[in-house]
Amino acid sequence: QVQLVESGGGWVEPGGSLRLSCAASGNGFSFYTMGWYRQAPGKQRELVAQITRVGSTTYENPAKGRFTISRDNAKKSVYLQMNSLKPEDTAVYYCNARLSPTNYWGQGTQVTVSS
Numbered sequence: 001q002v003q004l005v006e007s008g009g010g011w012v013e014p015g016g017s018l019r020l021s022c023a024a025s026g027n028g029f030s031f032y033t034m035g036w037y038r039q040a041p042g043k044q045r046e047l048v049a050q051i052t053r054v055g056s057t058t059y060e061n062p063a064k065g066r067f068t069i070s071r072d073n074a075k076k077s078v079y080l081q082m083n084s085l086k087p088e089d090t091a092v093y094y095c096n097a098r099l100s101p102t103n104y105w106g107q108g109t110q111v112t113v114s115s
Contacts, residue, residue, distance in 0.1 A: 009109030
């Protein structure tokens with residue numbers, strides 16, 4: 001069992017930056033593929049970025065060149081550095097831990113980008 005708690009969301013002006021954190025508790029964190037997803041109002045939840053147990057990263061198009069995902073297995077944490085934020089990045093951001101067949105979610109943290 002893995003519990004995930006996100007933090008770091010908030011309000012930021014367009015062009016600004018935020019760093020999201022996800023702290024995990026439980027066993028086996030280093031074996032999980034960790035991901036950040038987001039869900040905007042009226043839209044489906046979508047993958048933003050993910051990082052495997054060996055540190056390989058993938059980014060969906062909206063995140064490429066602006067967001068960076070990283071992990072610290074010693075701290076059982078995963079991070080999402082978001083730069084050059086746009087209003088369309090406004091969403092609830094969720095942390096995900098996946099190790100087939102298990103799949104865990106955090107409660108989400110709100111990110112609002114507006115002037």
